[in-house]
Amino acid sequence: MIVTVTLNASIDKAYYLDSPVVDGTVHRVSVVDNSAGGKGLNASRAITTLNYPVCATGFVGGNNGRYLVELAHKDGITSDFIYTEQETRSCINILEPNKQSTEFLEPGQPILPEEFLAFKAKLVQLTKDAEVVTFNGSIPKGISAENYKELIQETMAAGVPCIVDASGTLLTSCIDALPTMIKPNTDEIGQLLKREITTQDEIIEAAQELHKRGIKIIVVSLGAQGALMVSDEGTFIANPPKIEVINPVGAGDTLVGSFAVALAQRKPTSECLTFALSCATASCLSIGTGRFDQAVAAEIHKQVTIKKIAG
Ligand SMILES: O=P(O)(O)OC[C@@]1(O)O[C@H](CO)[C@@H](O)[C@@H]1O
Secondary structure (H helix, E strand, O other), X not given: OEEEEEOOOEEEEEXXXXXXXXXXXXXXXXXXXXXXXXXXXXXXXXXXXXOOOEEEEEEEEHHHHHHHHHHHHHOOOEEOOEEEOOOOEEEEEEEOOOOOEEEEEOOOOOOOHHHHHHHHHHHHHHHOOOOEEEEEOOOOOOOOHHHHHHHHHHHHHOOOOEEEEOOHHHHHXXXXXXXXXXXXXXXXXXXXXXXXXXXXXXXXXXXXXXXXXXXXXXXXXXXXXXXXXXXXXXXXXXXXXXXXXXXXOOHHHHHHHHHHHHHHOOOOHHHXXXXXXXXXXXXXXXXXXXXXXXXXXXXXXXXXEXXXXXX
């Protein structure tokens, strides 16, 4: 089983518009897609799509929280959340006909100290049956980056591989816990190492530096260009085929979820990357956030190229 941790879950609302946004005017939405969101829920959807057992955990609260669990269960996602006093947030993604995507992310309501303690105890229990634990997305107020790091440290100490998908100061703090895998983009890896990183050589050097520090797998997402990975197997670059993107939101989460499945199945990291990139690319072809068709992913898999660029 894979456990996904989403401390700042959300109801994700994808709004499809028939005409471009004009500032200061009223827009009627033509298609609405609501889903159980927050990065870990999207990753869970990918894991479920791949028919692998998953348990989504974190915090949910209020009517939105109940709705989120209902949406998750409709998608076949098993969940075990801590219910909080406060309402779960919503995140809105506006998709225009020109394929432009604009997101509005609510901050999320604060978590009380006793709610966090209850979560810590739950995670220890869930970890006992986990093959991989993924830590996804931002943290709400009431939880510090230090708290988050400790969760990862404790899970790693229990011998369970951890994948962390975080950004900014949260990612900086998590690095000290030496998770099994991180998935920064170019800007995030630059912030992490406190230097400007733009060229491919700089990305490789940065990822190799983090690998030397003890992080086993560093996947740097390069958007439509694919991803670069440094692992014990070497340094790889994987490129997906060109596609007509419908909804890019959640593609990174699909990558994390499907990578976790491949890792749990003990595939070599180069195959984990090709597989995960295929699923993530397929998810950009679906209206629903972080949804994909396995047959489409299998077709894309044949077209993904992967090259070992260093030992
Ligand atoms: O605020 P976070 O947790 O960093 O990101 C939240 C979020 O933007 O991430 C997902 C897309 O990756 C969406 O489901 C969700 O709305």
